[in-house]
Structure formats: structure tokens, C-alpha cells
Amino acid sequence: MNRRTKIAIAGVATAAVIAGGAAAAVAGGGDDAPLTGSARDRAIQAALEHVGQGTVTETETGDGGAAYAVEVRLPDGRQVEVALDERFQVIGSGSDDDGPNGTDDEDGGQDD
DSSP, X not given: OOHHHHHHHHHHHHHHHHHHHHHHHHHHHTTTOOOOHHXXXXXXXXXXXXXXXXXXXXXXXXXXXXXXXXXXXXXXXXXXXXXXXXXXXEEEEEEOOSOGGGOSSTTTTOOO
């Protein structure tokens, strides 16, 4: 292999490593970021259609493998989290023990 070929291969490999690292940083850095705009509106609509009725307490991206997550307090006081894929289709839901903003209690960090 001549010197030019080696330099070109090294350059391509370096670019691939940098691009992969940047993609990982973006993917990792987006976890639990609040939703905004039309993505937030669509996620809320899908979550409320799934659970029936309730009050949205938090929305976020990249939670637990889902593209989006919406936390909803149901009329009976239970908190559920609805997981959505990138097309805003429900991929799962379940009881959510942490309150809004990850406070890990049923009343969202409110002291009794």
C-alpha cells in the first residue's frame, strides 16, 4: 500500500470514529429532554388516547428505549408512563413511581 492510500484510509477511519462518537453523544444527551412543539402535542394526544383521560405531568425524549415518553396522572391519582415510538405509536405503558421530573415519589416531590 502506498503512503497516499494509508493516509486516506486513516482519514476515513478517523472521520468514522468522530461521527460515531458524535452520534452517541447526541443520542445519550437527548435522554429525558422535555418535548416541545408539535412533537410534544402529538405525544400528548397519543398518550391520552391510550389511557383515556388524565393530566400530563411530564414529557420527554429517549426514555428507556422509547423515542418519547409521556407521564400522566390518572383521575384516581395513579401515575402512568406511556412509551411511544418515533411514529407516536404506543409501544408500552405502566405504573410510574417517580413523580414529575423524576422525583421518585407519588406526589412529585411535594412534602406532606
